[in-house]
Amino acid sequence: MPSMATGDGRHFNANNNSNINHPQLKPNLVNDNHKSDFFSRRQKIEQQRRSLPIASVEKRLVQEVRKNDILIIVGETGSGKTTQLPQYLYNGGFCRDGGTIGITQPRRVAAVTVAKRVAEECGVELGQKVGYSIRFEDMTSNSTRIKYMTDGLLLREALLDPYLSRYSVIVVDEAHERTVQTDVLLGLLKGVQKKRSQSYSESNNDHVKANNGTLMKVENNGQAPHLGRRLNPLKLIIMSASLDARGFSEYFGGAKAVHVQGRQFPVDILYTAQPETDCLDAALVTIFQIHLEEGPGDILVFLSGQEEIESIEGLVRENLKKLPEACQKLLILPLFSSLPSEKQLKVFTPAPVEFRKVILATNIAETSVTIPGIKYVIDPGLVKVRSYSPDSGIESLIVVKTSKAQALQRSGRAGREGPGKCFRLYPESRFEGLDDSTVPEIKRCNLSNVILQLSALGVDDIIGFDFMEKPDRMAVIRSLELLYLLGALTDEKKLSDPIGHQMARLPLEPNDSKALILASQFDCLEEMLIVVAMLSVESIFYAPREKLEESRTVIKSFSSPEGDHLTLLNVYRASLEFLEKNKTENGKEKAEKNLRKWCKDNFINSRSLKHARDIYNQIRENVERMGLKIASCGDDTIQLRRCLAASYFLNAALKQPDGTYRVLANGQIAEIHPTSVLRRTKSECIIFYNLVQTTRNYVRNVTRIDYLWLAELAPQCYALKE
Ligand code: CDP
Ligand code: MG
DSSP states (O other): OOOOOOSTTOSOOTTOOTTTTSOOOOGGGOOHHHHHHHHHHHHHHHHHHHHSGGGGGHHHHHHHHHHOSEEEEEEOTTSSHHHHHHHHHHHTTTTTTSOEEEEEESSHHHHHHHHHHHHHHHTOOTTSSEEEEETTEEEOOTTOOEEEEEHHHHHHHHHHOTTOTTEEEEEEOSGGGOOHHHHHHHHHHHHHHHHHHHHHHHHHHSOEEOTTSOEEOOOTTSOOSOOSSOOOOOEEEEEESSSOOHHHHHHTTSOEEEEEOOOOOOEEEEEOSSOOSOHHHHHHHHHHHHHHHSOSOEEEEEOSSHHHHHHHHHHHHHHHHTSOGGGOOEEEEEEOTTSOHHHHHGGGSOOOTTOEEEEEEOTHHHHTOOOTTEEEEEEOSEEEEEEEETTTTEEEEEEEEOOHHHHHHHHHGGGSSSOEEEEESSOHHHHHHSOSSOOOGGGSSOOHHHHHHHHHTTOOOTTTSOOSSOOOHHHHHHHHHHHHHTTOBOTTSOBOTTHHHHHHHSSSOHHHHHHHHHHHHTTOHHHHHHHHHHHTSSOSBOOOGGGHHHHHHHHHTTOBTTBHHHHHHHHHHHHHHHHHHHHHHHOHHHHHHHHHHHHHHTTBOHHHHHHHHHHHHHHHHHHHHTTOOOOOOTTOOHHHHHHHHHHSGGGEEEEOTTSOEEETTTOOEEEEOTTSTTTTTOOSEEEEEEEEESSSEEEEEEEEEOHHHHHHHOHHHHTTTO
8 A cells, every 4th residue: 555644744835834723822821831832833924924925015015005996906825815915904004094904705714714814923812903703703893903704794884884984995805706795795895985085085175073073074864974083085905816807907997906926836637537426425435545545635625515525524434444543544624614613723723743634625615715735636526506596586506517717726726835636526528618717696696685785775776786797687676576575675666664674684584584574573583583593504413324213213303293494493492401401400611511412412413503592692682673572482383384484485385296396486396305304294385495406406494384375475476376
């Protein structure tokens, strides 16, 4: 057998930055023994920062930002854009007026991991000078000057502060991803920048004195856009890893683009001879092939979602046990959005001596985060995306082939620190047939959330909004229709009062928001809050292959004959009951620990459950602030199901003679997902939370309803059909 990874030279980082990612230590807490560790780590971080490609152009970048109000920065993944540029701007004085540098990311994971890294680089506690803010989690304070956040979060901030007055600079990162939130944000920021410039020049002539003596401009609606600090023009920076900056530059009226030279070593591309029928299996085989036959270096595998990751994680562990002990030194690390952040950060820590890391990641690792040490990339060539059919108004998640640009980005991950190899799990001929670049999300998603957000920002004409790429007209009409059916819009396409305004305030998809509002009217909001929180996390249950039968029996004990929504409610309630009982006996900390054990025994994903609890608390706070009545329906859950039917009426399906289901809105045929508690019982009429298309169509998170409810609760939609 070829030699295994050895300790020396296992990591290909020229700077040997082996200690850089340990939890942050504050200097005053460090005892003498650790002092030298601390200083050597700081030195290594400094050294690593200086060796990044972007470091050589620091001065120039700061100058360009000073000269240009809009700047486009293009640079290969790993060149240091996300972690370094905000620090350069901070040091260059862009926060001197008290303003914050905001950096938006399409993904939560990136916002969190990068903020942690930058806080460490700056030697500060996270949440102080450097922080992050994502939906349901805020790690910032008044002293935060470098703030990483999701693009969706900045959009929400714009609702409360249309001038985004706390920011002196906004960096839209990963713009090439073209998520729908990024596209909306770009259009919005263009407007905000214009308003701020106007307000600035006007305030120079005709300013209003605020109470505290600083300048401010009073807005039309009588609200001060900004208090206490003079509102300077907004600097806007668009960062992208795709080398073609033309689109962005044109959109911003010929804005200047600068390129940061990356460092890329050659990557060998290997293809399979035949198309693979089972991608997970092919990935598994390739992982072991690399592990056993190739030299040192970590492996990065691109998978389409948490479920695929968890299932392959189990398979790798199973197979690893069968190898001789000397070959078992493989560290398996998942990486996906809903993973708790301590676990996410593990991928950045070098593996112990003689070990090889295999990172099982979603698309996050394509450009959003750069993981050191990767020499091998396994790319099955697939990605999970949102897909919307304007005909039916139904959105689904589908797994599609990547574009050429994505395939190149993925293979590039193998060549950051030295020559690498990329194993594409498809034949070369297929690569040639791929689309050049990915279709922007705005062209393939349900737009009702976007419309709701823009309406709340005072933009009523969606078609006329300055998008970089216009959404499909039919999709806009369909989405408007849905909002109208949900009662969020008036006949004049304005937000209705109070429902539309309430829905816009909730950080949820319109259907979920509507379900909460209805639930408050029908005295079951307590339960609906739990259901919505549980639906916001992926995979509450997890069933390892080797314990499939056992897990089925245990999971059954939670299951409700009414369906998955109520089953999730049962799980949540049972976990709370367990926790409460344990708390009185053992104290809070011990109880949490026992809860993790309880989860394990009950085949429940404890991190997903914890996440759901956090989300529950946040949304509860939201609805309390809005004054919604929170009452419980106890065990009488008919109202709860009726509220679900009244908000998810488009996602209704009827049983067919052959046991499959026909989605009423578009006639599509789907099966109930194998993980559903209704899989075997087969109710006549159901509503579903998501539709997932893989080799088959599956509906997931399904609840039994009475089909007569549809005509009663959504007459606009169903009365006509009869
Ligand atoms: O944004 P861009 O892709 O240009 O690079 P970056 O994310 O700023 O990453 C620069 C360097 O920081 C990379 O070498 C990463 O490996 C490193 N990094 C890290 O070690 N730990 C993190 N949590 C984030 C970045
Ligand atoms: Mg980046």
